[in-house]
Amino acid sequence: MARPFPILAIAALVAFPLPAAAETAGEKEARIRAAIEVCDKGAAVPLDPTALAAPVQFHELIDLADPTRLRDLVAACREAMIGAPGETRLTLQHLRSAIAASNGQRAVFIPDILPLAASASAEANFLLYLVYRDAPLETALAREEAVAALIAAADAGHQSALGAAIVEFRFGPNVVRDASRAAHYAEGMMTMPRQGPTLAGASEEQARAWGRRYLGEILVTGTGFADAERARGFAIVSDLYEAGDRGMLVPYLTALR
Structure with missing residues (x-):
């Protein structure tokens, strides 16, 4: 096309x-x-x-x-x-x-994004995925191209791409659900690099905390994890729940079953 x-x-x-x-x-x-x-x-x-x-x-x-x-x-x-x-x-x-x-009119930007993504810009790769995700029927991108761009950005440690990869591998719809890969990217968010060459972003520490939270929840509620991984997840979930995070109630009770 x-x-x-x-x-x-x-x-x-x-x-x-x-x-x-x-x-x-x-x-x-x-x-x-x-x-x-x-x-x-x-x-x-x-x-x-x-x-x-x-x-x-x-x-x-x-x-x-x-x-x-x-x-x-x-x-x-x-x-x-x-x-x-x-x-x-x-x-x-x-x-x-x-x-x-752009108020949703984002597909027109794809020709500008593509050469930047080809130069291995993590942000440009994330933008390719974002444009596809928000209007898949309006873009000239294939789903596989958009997912590959997201994975490239997440693997580079891009904060927003890591969050999007966690959601995709937990809930879809653009990839097959995979708890193991969701956990992988949750841990990637928990340990992600500083986002600037000399300065950190305003939401980095919060994102790392959310990565830890996601990791604990995924390890205790997902399928296919070894006992040692579940134990690690329970340690995270119980620590958060006992510290007052009531959003961890369901994962905490799930782990106790």
């Missing part, structure tokens, strides 16, 4: 509104520099070795209480990308913010 023309290429061809007065070279440079700073801070990509700020997970881009924040971020990243062509960091930051703001 023919791929549509990249939407970011189209965006780059659209001229910005002219300022009220002629802009000097120094003013243009300052404007672009300010846009780059906003984009770098607001849309830094997880596991990007070139990121200059703390990583922002995809779901953290979306602020339902203040939708204008994301629109402003998209505009800043677009200006930064066009003002500094060739900076892959800025291209990916604009791409992910534009996808987040």
